[in-house]
Amino acid sequence: MGFGALYRIYAGFVSPPPVKKRDDAIRFGLLGASSIAPIALIAPAKxxxxxxxxxxxxxxxxxxxxxxxxxxxxxVHSTYEDLLQDPSIDAIYIALPNNLHYEWALRSLRAGKHVLLEKPSCSNAEEARALFTHPLLKAPNAPILLEAFHYRFHPVWQTFLARIHDPAMGRVKNAFVQQYLPKGAIPDNDIRWRFDLAGGAMIDFGTYTMSCLRQIFRQEPSEVLEAKYRGLMSPPAGLVEADQVDQAMTARYRTADGATGSLVADLSxxxxxxxxxxxxxxxLPRLGWPKCEVALEERVVEDSEGQTHTVQRNVVIWNHLLPSIYHRVDVEDAHVIRRGEQVVKTWKESKREKAYKWPVGDARAGIEQEWWTSYLYQLHEFVNKVKGREGSGVWVDGEDSIKQMEAVDETYRKAGLKVRPRTAFEL
Structure with missing residues (x-):
């Protein structure tokens, strides 16, 4: 690991350079003393x-x-409700157990607070529809609600999407997304293994893989072709419906236009x-960068004098989840010239790209630095939305979050598992 990566880790996660706060700064309250908040919000806020x-x-x-x-x-407030009733607080960050997301997001909106909501937005699609279509979000000067898929806000993810959605290239043919946490990273008594708390690999880490596939497809999967899970090897005694909890999930999907995609999400x-x-x-614990691989259809770029020139593109992005530490986008274009059925010439053009910032000359370029984490990019857009500014244009809207949970639910059904249970809080 080079000096640049070490500096990005230090400045982005350990000790971000402090800045002077504006008088109209957004004042956040945290629901829960979570382990994710320090890197997802506390450090970026500095x-x-x-x-x-x-x-x-x-x-x-x-x-x-x-x-x-x-x-x-x-x-420090003694209860969640006390925090919501604090008039000095403008926005709420929710990183509670998954089964509490719907209730406390809705309670926060009712209290007039903006909400940055950790993924998954809810326990299931029914809750997501109730939350993101709530009349509170359609009222004049409605609070802002964002599901925190932070990776989407980083310039490298948008660079990756530009390479696979290039109009000069073919459409997506197939895709593969993999994300692993090494064995032992999550203890046996962790809430991620509790069905009643909406735990499991697919609804936890797997929400990223599903989100990636949906972004790659630019449409919703029309069919879950296959879904297989690995259950808990030795669930703790007394765990409710432990047989419904997935430690890992693999699944394949097809879109209406015939594209296929698969995902692997493994928490151990x-x-x-x-x-x-x-x-x-x-x-032994498995190590490796998260990655997405995409193959595009072969496209004719020139057809003249009896010769046909085609190109077929493959793109891989490495470490899209923590790209400020390290990332890479590999683009390979395979060219073929044919005369009839005869192959006359073949060659490949390859390049490797990095995008820690928006490119020079891009309208989105501004104050960002190479050490900015995806969480800081996300926070920047959240602030822009609250302040009514245009921003980069990257966002996760309510319809997107609903479709996301629908896809997760369908994956569980195909795997033969129950959809995560709805909250007792009144929908």
């Missing part, structure tokens, strides 16, 4: 002049006080080490 992390509430006030002290958060991956026999590594 580097944003229009964001202040002002308060936190947790079910255990002692834990909330310790969390506030560690992260220099000035206000082992084996698969390169250059070593599988028998040696099958019980």
């Amino acid at each position: 580097a944003h002049s229009e964001v202040i992390i002002a308060a936190v509430a947790a079910r255990d006030r002692t834990r909330a006080e310790a969390y506030a002290k560690k992260h220099n958060i000035p206000i 991956a082992s084996g698969g080490w390169p250059l070593l026999p599988s028998s040696w590594t099958k019980n």
Whole structure:
């Protein structure tokens, strides 16, 4: 790992350069003393002049006080509802267990707060439809609600999409998305293994893989061709409906125009080490960058004098989830010239790209730095939306979030598992 990567890690995640806060900065309250908030919001807020992390509430006030002290958060509330009723708070960040997302997002909107909501937005599509079509979001000066698919806001993801949606190239033919967490990264007693809390690989880490496929397709999967899961190997005693929890999910999809795509989402991956026999590594944690691979259809670029020139593009993006640490987009165009059925000439053109910032001359280029994390890019757009500014144009709207949960639900059904249960909170 080079100096550049180390600096990006330090500036983006460990110690972002502090900035002077504006008088009209958005004051965030955190629901829950979560482990994701420090990298997803607290660190990015330090580097944003229009964001202040002002308060936190947790079910255990002692834990909330310790969390506030560690992260220099000035206000601690004893209950979630107390935080929502705090008139000094403008926006709420929700990183609670999945089954609480719908309830507390709706409670926050009712309190007039903007909401940055961790993925998955809800436990199932029924909740998502109820949340994102709620009349509160259609009222004049309605609060902003965003499902936090942070990777989509980074310039490299948009660069990747531009390479596969290039009008000079063919349409998407097939795609593959893989994301692993190494075996042992999540303890056996983690809430991700609880069905009643809307846990499981597909609805947790797998929401990223599904979101990626949907972005790649630019349409919704019309059919889940296959879905297979690996259940919990040794679920803790007393775990409710443990047989409904997926530790890993693999699935294949088809779109209305015939494109196919597959995903792998594994929360406890082992084996698969390169250059070593599988028998040696099958019980060892699996390591590797998240990646998306896309193959486009062959496209005719020139047809004259009895010769046909075609090109077929393949694109791979590496580490789209934490791109500020490291990423790469590999583009390969395979050219073929034919005379009738005879191949006259073939060649390949390859390039590797990186995009830590918006390119020079791009209308979106501005104050961003190479160390900006995808979370900071996301926060920047959230602030733009709250302030009524145009921004980069990258967003996750309510219809998108609904379609996302519908696709997750259909995957569970195809795998023979139950859709995650709806909340007891009144829809």
